[in-house]
Structure formats: structure tokens, C-alpha cells
Amino acid sequence: MFIRPVISHRPRWVLYRGPLSTVLLSKGLSAACLALCLGLATGMSQARADIVTFTLTGPAIYGTLGGVPFAAPFTITAQADPALMTFGTVDYGVPLPNGALPAVSTITIDGFSPVVFTDSSFGPFQTDGSQVAGPGFFLAGFGLPAIDGGIFNGFYSQGVVSGNALVDVSFGVSQGFNFETSGGTLIVNSNDVGLSSYGPIVSAAAVPEIDPAGVGSVLALVAGSLGMLERRRRRMA
16 A cells, blocks of 8 residues: 655645555655654564573582582573573473573683583573472573483572562582583582572563564554544645
């Protein structure tokens, strides 16, 4: 659908139907309409790029990084779009995540420079454990996708959600597993029985999908509104 001006003593507009939604605007409304269209389109684009930083902090872990021993607390972070998260469910007797969101994940162990996990499938995960431990219980952290037999390797917090995070909850790690990083092989042999934190906890309902055709719908809506305004102006003239 497009609009073509018809020459007369007073500018007016005639609406035509066509295969393309091309809109030619009058001088008085062009700037305002363009600003509105760009603003709405930009807002949609920003909504699709809903990147958040997932963070897991834990108590002291004991092991080696690149052959160098350590005994220190740690932090793992990754930036990712929660819309791409696969939300798992903990089943009875099998408290394991169903998957992880691949993302560039960095671990910082106190006393060491930050290193990046090099396995491209490593990333944050979140799993609903309410069937096992009651409403609001989550198992969440960073790791590799569970493989055949339900074997999971990673770092995780487990407990009840407070706000949009797991705060001051129990911690666990896959002991003895070789995690490959940019600083060499990371092996955790044990960990303190301490508290950890993970966040944010997101839910599928909180991450709406946006149709890429939405911008076209916005333009069509604006064009229709302009048509009504023009008809009203002509009646009042």
C-alpha cells in the first residue's frame, strides 16, 4: 500500500493498494512520522537484543589451573540472550540440568588472571527443581550439556529463588573433571561446603518473542493513523 499526492490548490492524498507497503508522507507530517517509525523500530530491535550477564560466585575450590595449584573462591560470568535459554526440569532422583546455553564464559579464581572456557558448548543453565524440593527451588549455574546417561559436568548453585537470583544457597562442582580453558586445564578436586550465589534467574514467560515482521506492522499502523488524521483535517477545512 502506498500514498501518492494529487496536485490541487490544497494538497491532499489518495490511498492506493499495492504489493509493497511504501509510504510517501506530506511535508507537515513526514518528520513526526519518521521519528515515530524509527523510535518504534529501534525499540523492537533493542527488545530482541536482551543481553544479560549471568554470574555465579562460590566458596573456595581446590585444584589446579594449568598445573598450578589453587585454593580460593571464584566467579564465573557470561553474557547471553535469555531468550535462547532452554529451561530444564529436575526429575525425581535425577537432579541434573537438561541443557546449557552456549556462551563465552569466563572464570576468575582469586589470585589468578581470568580465563575463558574453550568448549563452545559451555555456558549458563537454569533448571526448575520445584518437583523435587518445592516451589521456587532451582538448580542453576554453568556447565556442559548433560550427555547420555545424565552425566553433567559444571559448577552449580541450588536453592530457593529470592527476587530473580539464587542467594546464599548451597554449591556443587564436578570434581576431578578436566575443564579446558584459555589458561590450561582446570581441575577442581574439592570445594568448601559454603554458600554461593547465581543470577539472574529468568523464565520463559519473561522473555517474549518478537516477530521480525513487527516493524512492518508498526509502519502499517502509522500509515493508517495518518490516513484518518488527513480525512479528519479535510472535514474540518
